[in-house]
Every structure is written in structure tokens, then in C-alpha cells.
Amino acid sequence: MAKSAIVLGATGLTGNILLKMLLDDLRYSDIIVFGRNSCNIKHPKLEEYIIDLFELEHYASKFKADEVYCCIGTTKAKTSDKEIYLKIDYGIPVAAAKLCKANGIDTFIVISALGAKKKSKVFYNRVKGKMEAAVLEQQIPNTHILQPSLITGNREEFRFGESFLNFLMTVFKPILHIGDLKRYLPIHPETIAKCMVWLANNTYNLERIKSKKIQELGE
Template structure:
């Protein structure tokens, strides 16, 4: 009898996660915080139109058992490092803070392979910083997925990502498990299974571990 809270529910991983949560008997309610309505109706699903620049206004709604963050953008879409940071760090961190303040006990997030708050690479550093920020709140359980290249049915074309996926698929037999392409559905499955495992503490799930769920 769990209530899930999801941001990034319209994305590649977020869509898979939301569909899997809706199909899971242990989750009886799924609240998604979105900027555009999802083309999805389900008795367990509630959609909350959300202004992420003023997430405090939605604070009273961010109540449940498990919060999931699948939100993120790309430098190309965001247009600048500042805009990227606002989405990948500030929106995610604000959501975690409000969830924690409202008594949410478990937080699952999609970060990325190579996340490291001390990295020289801006993307990896941002992911590492948001991981650290989420962990410092003190949720009883935190599950951080660090996937390699995500595979799934993306609406738009991302050339860099497609090249990475092509190389990954072509050279799959040579690539160590941690660097192999992974489906968005598999990442979602791992996060949900982790949330149901009731294991306390911070759990970093590298891409090879995500593949095993």
C-alpha cells in the first residue's frame, strides 16, 4: 500500500517508471508532477501540473512513501550551463527537500554513470552534486541509479546519444558490463525493486548492477 511521487514522469525513464508503478500491486497511488499533461489515464494516477521554478507552491502535494526523480535535461536543450544546472540540480534538489520535509522515507533517483561532485566535467559534477545534496537530507533509504547510455523510444533525435548507443550495440561483446547500453525500462525496474526491498541507507546502483534486477 505505497504512494509514489514522481518527477520527470514524461521522460524516457520516467515513462517506464510510471507505467511499471501503475502495474505494481504494492503501489496503490502514483502522483506525477509534470509541466505538460501525460496522455495517460489510470485509476491509480494523479497528475499535478507543476511550476518547477516555484515548487514550494506544490509542497503540500509532495506527500507519500517513496519519491522518484527521473528529471533531467541536456546542455543542448537547456541552452546554457546555468539553465542545465537549474533543472538537473535545483529542481531535483528542491523536490528531495520538500519530500524529506513531508516525511517521505525513501528516495530513488536517476543520476548518471560517472557522477562525481569533484569531476572536472560539468555534467558529471552536476550529477555528483545532486546526489550529495539528496543524500545529506537523511532519508532512511536512498537509491541512486547511475545508468550508462539509455535505450528506449525517444520522441526526439539526439545525435550524440544515438552515436553512443550505436557504438555500444556494435561493440557490445567488447564492452565491460558497467558501460553497456541499458534500457530505460530496466533502470525503472531496478529503482522500483530497490524501493520495495526496504533496505535502509544509501545505495549506489552502477549500470552493471542495474542490469541484474
């Protein structure tokens, strides 16, 4: 029997690749997207809701599927206001997880970040860590939290910080292949998307999945 899936963040770098994968996957009959902007894709499987994601809980009656993929995230450069940043990187994923719990959705897969820790002194890592803890509190049976390293790829908007880090990663890439440093290797969004789909369709016990393992599963 074909499955249904919800995608949050379908206009982003990883989310858009994931959406296209799911639309092409014969295991899925319905793909539901919630977002503030249209993904500009026409497909018989696709059902799209243009909403204010800060009010996701108001759409509980529409938030029904077999699986939920959350690719929501922003950056300090793009969202300098910490309160709004918190609402995006913490509020939206946690609201989605709560809806999964309320509506009996057993699979929730969310992208976090390498270094996420709720007691971190770094604001970005602390927000991601608190998000992870709040998501796990919902006790959704098949919860997977992906912690990728720097995500490479062509974004619509220019991000100087990420571009500079990409440059450094390229220069030092040979060194990063040594031992434990492999965890910091940049990762392609297609690899992350493939990993997410694999996790949704296979039995896997780890809740938090580091970048190195994402790379392995995505291949």
C-alpha cells in the same frame, strides 16, 4: 496496505515506463505526478499536477506519499544554457529531496549518471555529483541514487549525440562484455524502472548503484 508514490519526470523515457509499471502494480493505490506537461494517461490511480518544476517547493502541501521517484534530467544538446541545465539536473532533484525530508517521506530514488563526481572537470558529471551530495545531505532513510550508463530506447526527440553513442556501443558491444568494461554497457529504461520499483519494495543498503548492479536488480 496499498502505498502511494510520487513520480517526477513521468513524460521522459524512463519515467513514463516507470509510471505505467506503478499504475499496474497492485501494491500501489495512488500515483501522483508533478510535471510541466501532461503524461496523457487516464487512470483511477493517477493524480496529476501540471506545474513549474522550478517552483516545486511551493507545492509542499501536495507533495505527500510513501515513496518518491525522480527521473528528471536533460542534455547539453537540449539545454545549452548552463544555468537552466543546473536548475533542472541539480535544482529539481534536490528540491524534491528536501520536500521528502520535510514531509517525512522515507524513500527517495533518483536517476543520476555513471561518472557523476562533484569535482569532475566535465560539467555534466560535476552537476550530477553535486546533486548526489546534496540529496545525501538530507539523510532520507531509504535513499538510492542510480548511476546508469547510456540509456537506450526510442525518445520523442532526436538526440544526435546519444544516437551516435548507441551506434558505437553496438559496434563495440562484444568488447564491453570483457571484465570491468561491463559497467559501460548500454542499459534499457525498462530495466532502470524495474530496478527502481524493486529498491522501493526491498531492503537494500547501497546508496549509489552503478549501471552493472542496476542491470542485475532490474532483471
